[in-house]
Amino acid sequence: MTKPLFIIMCSLFTTIVALGSDHPAVRLAPTESVGPRPLEKQTETAVTRDYLQAWRSLSDALDQNRADLLDPDFIGTAKAKLANTIREQANLGIHTRYRDRAHDLHLVFYSPEGLSIQLVDTVEYDMEVLDRDKVLATQHVRARYVAVLTPTEVRWKVRIFQAEPQ
Amino acid sequence: MKSRCTFLLGGLILATMPLALAQTGGLRLPRTVEAGSAFSIQSSGSGPAFLYIVGPGQVLRRKVQLGEPTFFAPGDLHNAGRYLAVLVGGSSTENGAFDVTAAHQPMVLSFLAKPSRIPVDVHDGISGVVYVFDAFQNLVLVPTQVSFELTSVTGAEQMRTALTRNGVAWTTMNSAVQEGVAKFKARVGDATSTRVIQQVPGNPCHLRMSARASGQRLAVETEPVRDCSGNALPDGTIVTFTETYSEGESTVDVPLKRGVARADMPAYSGAKVSVATGVFSGNEIRLGTKR
Numbered sequence: 149m150t151k152p153l154f155i156i157m158c159s160l161f162t163t164i165v166a167l168g169s170d171h172p173a174v175r176l177a178p179t180e181s182v183g184p185r186p187l188e189k190q191t192e193t194a195v196t197r198d199y200l201q202a203w204r205s206l207s208d209a210l211d212q213n214r215a216d217l218l219d220p221d222f223i224g225t226a227k228a229k230l231a232n233t234i235r236e237q238a239n240l241g242i243h244t245r246y247r248d249r250a251h252d253l254h255l256v257f258y259s260p261e262g263l264s265i266q267l268v269d270t271v272e273y274d275m276e277v278l279d280r281d282k283v284l285a286t287q288h289v290r291a292r293y294v295a296v297l298t299p300t301e302v303r304w305k306v307r308i309f310q311a312e313p314q
Numbered sequence: 315m316k317s318r319c320t321f322l323l324g325g326l327i328l329a330t331m332p333l334a335l336a337q338t339g340g341l342r343l344p345r346t347v348e349a350g351s352a353f354s355i356q357s358s359g360s361g362p363a364f365l366y367i368v369g370p371g372q373v374l375r376r377k378v379q380l381g382e383p384t385f386f387a388p389g390d391l392h393n394a395g396r397y398l399a400v401l402v403g404g405s406s407t408e409n410g411a412f413d414v415t416a417a418h419q420p421m422v423l424s425f426l427a428k429p430s431r432i433p434v435d436v437h438d439g440i441s442g443v444v445y446v447f448d449a450f451q452n453l454v455l456v457p458t459q460v461s462f463e464l465t466s467v468t469g470a471e472q473m474r475t476a477l478t479r480n481g482v483a484w485t486t487m488n489s490a491v492q493e494g495v496a497k498f499k500a501r502v503g504d505a506t507s508t509r510v511i512q513q514v515p516g517n518p519c520h521l522r523m524s525a526r527a528s529g530q531r532l533a534v535e536t537e538p539v540r541d542c543s544g545n546a547l548p549d550g551t552i553v554t555f556t557e558t559y560s561e562g563e564s565t566v567d568v569p570l571k572r573g574v575a576r577a578d579m580p581a582y583s584g585a586k587v588s589v590a591t592g593v594f595s596g597n598e599i600r601l602g603t604k605r
Binding site for chain 1: 345346366368369370371372373374393394395396398400402407409411413415416425428429441443445451452454455479480481483484486534
C-alpha cells in the first residue's frame with residue numbers, strides 16, 4: 149500500500165520539478181496565413197527566438213533591477229516603460245520575479261515593408277514580488293500579451309509589449 | 315529517498331497555502347481600469363498598511379489605512395497591462411490581480427509609409443502601416459477605423475479605410491501617373507499623421523536621337539527623354555551613345571540636361587550609332603558620310 153503511494157508521490161514531485169524548469173513550454177501556431185508580407189521560415193525562427201529571449205531579459209532585469217539588461221532585446225516604448233518600472237522598483241526597495249512557464253504564440257501581422265512583426269502570446273508565468281529577500285506575494289498568471297518586434301542590425305527587438313484582458 | 319520526496323512535496327503544499335488564503339482576503343479590486351483614469355481599491359480590517367501595485371509597466375506604493383478605500387488619481391496608473399495589487403500590513407499580506415486597458419481615445423499614430431521615393435504609375439506600390447496609441451503610448455487594441463488618403467500634386471486623391479486588428483491597420487496605394495510630391499495621410503478621429511512620398515518618373519519609354527555630321531565630327535542629340543506616362547526623366551540620368559565602325563567602337567556617356575542629351579563623336583563612314591539609357595534602347599542611325 150505504501151509503495152504505490154510512494155511512487156505516485158515521487159512521480160508528482162518529478163512533474164512539479166519538470167514544470168519548474170527554466171525552459172518554458174512553447175507552442176507556435178501555424179504561420180501560413182501571416183501577412184501581408186510573406187513570412188520566411190528563417191524570419192519566423194528568428195522572431196520567435198528573440199521574443200523568448202526578451203522574456204528572459206525582462207525577468208533578469210526586473211529581478212535584479214538592472215535596466216541595462218533590457219538593451220539587447222527591447223527598444224523604443226517597451227524599453228522605456230520597463231526601464232521606468234525598474235527605477236520605480238529600485239526606489240521602493242522591491243524587485244519582481246517573472247518566470248515564464250508556457251507560451252502559446254501566434255504571429256499575426258508582418259508589415260508589407262518588413263519593418264514590424266506582431267505576435268500575440270497567451271503566456272503563463274509565475275510572478276513574485278519581493279521586498280529584498282522577503283516574498284510579499286506570489287501569483288500564477290495567465291495573460292494575453294501583444295508584442296511588436298522590429299528588426300535591428302542583428303536581431304529582432306521588442307518595441308511594443310502589452311498585456312490585455314483575456 | 316522516500317522521506318525526501320515526502321518532505322519536498324509537503325513543503326510545496328505548505329508554500330502554496332498562504333497564497334490561497336491571501337486570495338480569499340478582503341481586497342476588493344476593479345476587474346479592469348482604463349489607463350489614466352481614477353479608481354479605488356477597498357481593503358478590510360484596521361490599522362496601517364502598504365499597498366503595492368506591481369506590473370511590468372509600472373509600480374506604485376501607497377500607505378493605506380485598512381478598511382478605508384485607497385484612491386488613485388487620474389494619471390496615476392497609465393500603462394496598460396496586468397497588475398498585481400499587494401497589501402502588506404504587519405505580518406500579513408493579501409494580493410489580487412487586475413488589468414489596465416488602453417484608453418479608448420486614440421491620440422497618437424505611428425505611421426510608417428514606404429517607400430519615400432517611387433516611380434510613377436506603380437500599382438499598390440505605396441504601403442502604409444499605422445499603429446494606434448492612446449495618450450500614454452498604450453496600443454489601442456479595440457478595433458478602430460483608420461482613414462488613409464494619398465493626395466498627389468495634381469490634387470488627385472486615393473482614399474482607403476481599414477479597421478485595426480490588435481492595434482494595427484495597413485493599406486496599399488498606387489503611385490500617381492504624374493511625377494511630383496504626394497502627401498500620404500493617416501487619420502483616426504482627430505489624430506493624424508502625414509508622410510511625404512516623392513513620385514519620380516518611371517523607366518524611359520521614349521528615346522530618339524538625331525545625328526548631324528559636320529566635317530570629321532558627328533553631333534548627336536536626343537529628343538526629350540520621357541517615361542511611358544510622358545514625364546521627363548530627371549536631369550542627370552545617364553544616356554549612352556555608342557558608335558560602331560569597322561575599326562572598333564566609341565562610347566560616350568552623358569547626363570541629361572534640360573531633358574536632352576548631347577554629344578560630339580568622330581564621324582566614321584558607314585558607322586552605326588545607337589543610344590540607350592539603363593536597359594532601354596532607342597533608335598539607331600547608320601552614317602553614310604565619307605570620312
